[in-house]
Amino acid sequence: MILESGLSGTRRVPPPVNDPVRAYAPGSPEKAELKARLKAMAAERIEIPLVIGGKEVRSGDKAQAVMPHDYRHVLADWHKASREHVQQAIEAARTAADLIGAEFHALPRCGHVPYVEAHAEFVRVLDGFLV
Numbered sequence: 711m712i713l714e715s716g717l718s719g720t721r722r723v724p725p726p727v728n729d730p731v732r733a734y735a736p737g738s739p740e741k742a743e744l745k746a747r748l749k750a751m752a753a754e755r756i757e758i759p760l761v762i763g764g765k766e767v768r769s770g771d772k773a774q775a776v777m778p779h780d781y782r783h784v785l786a787d788w789h790k791a792s793r794e795h796v797q798q799a800i801e802a803a804r805t806a807a808d809l810i811g812a813e814f815h816a817l818p819r820c821g822h823v824p825y826v827e828a829h830a831e832f833v834r835v836l837d838g839f840l841v
Contacts, residue, residue, distance in 0.1 A: 763802030
């Protein structure tokens with residue numbers, strides 16, 4: 711089976727744009743909004759599953775994420791990965807690599823926004839994928 715992607719041609723990744731610089735001065739709207747969001751988050755207790763092959767997995771073996779300044783206040787319960795979970799994640803990555811034209815590219819020293827943190831390398835990998 712032949713797949714046509716419709717992604718041929720030259721693609722341009724837009725330049726990264728920083729968020730506006732805000733002062734968060736006392737009484738400012740941005741400070742009030744931030745305080746309200748922090749208060750709302752402190753009132754929540756979320757559950758953080760593992761994500762293996764794009765699917766949420768709950769191991770049942772949990773640990774707690776706490777507020778750094780108030781270690782008695784639990785913000786989240788996160789699921790620990792077992793050896794089996796790690797093996798499943800490796801297999802999921804191998805399966806993804808076996809997809810037509812799929813490759814895994816690790817961008818060193820890069821967090822969750824590679825197009826900002828490693829822009830040139832991200833564009834190089836993207837160009838190789840799209841061509």
